[in-house]
Amino acid sequence: MKPLVGIIMGSDSDLPVMEQAAEILDQFSISYEMTIVSAHRTPDRLYSYAKSAVDRGLKVIIAGAGGAAHLPGMVASLTSLPVIGVPVKSRTLDGVDSLYSIVQMPPGVPVATVAINGAKNAGILAAQILATSDDAIYASVDKYKKDLESMVLEKAQKMENK
Numbered sequence: 480m481k482p483l484v485g486i487i488m489g490s491d492s493d494l495p496v497m498e499q500a501a502e503i504l505d506q507f508s509i510s511y512e513m514t515i516v517s518a519h520r521t522p523d524r525l526y527s528y529a530k531s532a533v534d535r536g537l538k539v540i541i542a543g544a545g546g547a548a549h550l551p552g553m554v555a556s557l558t559s560l561p562v563i564g565v566p567v568k569s570r571t572l573d574g575v576d577s578l579y580s581i582v583q584m585p586p587g588v589p590v591a592t593v594a595i596n597g598a599k600n601a602g603i604l605a606a607q608i609l610a611t612s613d614d615a616i617y618a619s620v621d622k623y624k625k626d627l628e629s630m631v632l633e634k635a636q637k638m639e640n641k
């Protein structure tokens with residue numbers, strides 16, 4: 480199945496965070512590809528990845544990076560597909576550097592930025608973007624949210640009955 484979502488990250492050290500996006504896409508049975516692309520270390524690869532994305536059938540790109548996280552913004556500059564940015568928690572500044580690098584994009588080049596290490600929400604958001612034109616994906620996401628609601632209501636009930 481051709482991947483609909485591209486998950487990219489600046490380094491293999493981002494994988495423990497970024498694989499949470501893959502896990503939730505698996506739950507929704509959404510096809511994806513996952514690889515390393517770095518604006519800083521592999522600029523030519525970044526260019527060819529972003530430029531070929533739409534022709535390869537991708538609909539959404541999730542880009543995660545830490546520190547001076549230019550990857551999501553640079554991808555967004557090179558393609559008109561929606562880009563979701565995941566600030567990965569860095570070793571020195573706790574990911575605040577990653578967050579600020581990703582979130583403050585200039586007008587005209589948005590990156591939908593999730594929380595620090597928020598790769599799971601990035602996956603859900605990608606599914607919701609796809610769901611606007613796919614009823615089966617919409618139904619999966621809708622069920623996920625209803626299950627979440629039931630789970631919390633059950634916990635509330637247990638807490639009240641103690």
Ligand SMILES: Nc1c(C(=O)O)ncn1[C@@H]1O[C@H](COP(=O)(O)O)[C@@H](O)[C@H]1O
Nearest residue numbers: 489490492517518519544545548549550
């Ligand atoms: N922020 C970027 C970019 C980029 O934005 O192009 N490329 C790698 N990195 C980040 O550097 C951090 C440390 O990388 P290493 O663990 O490989 O030293 C990672 O979090 C990666 O996302």
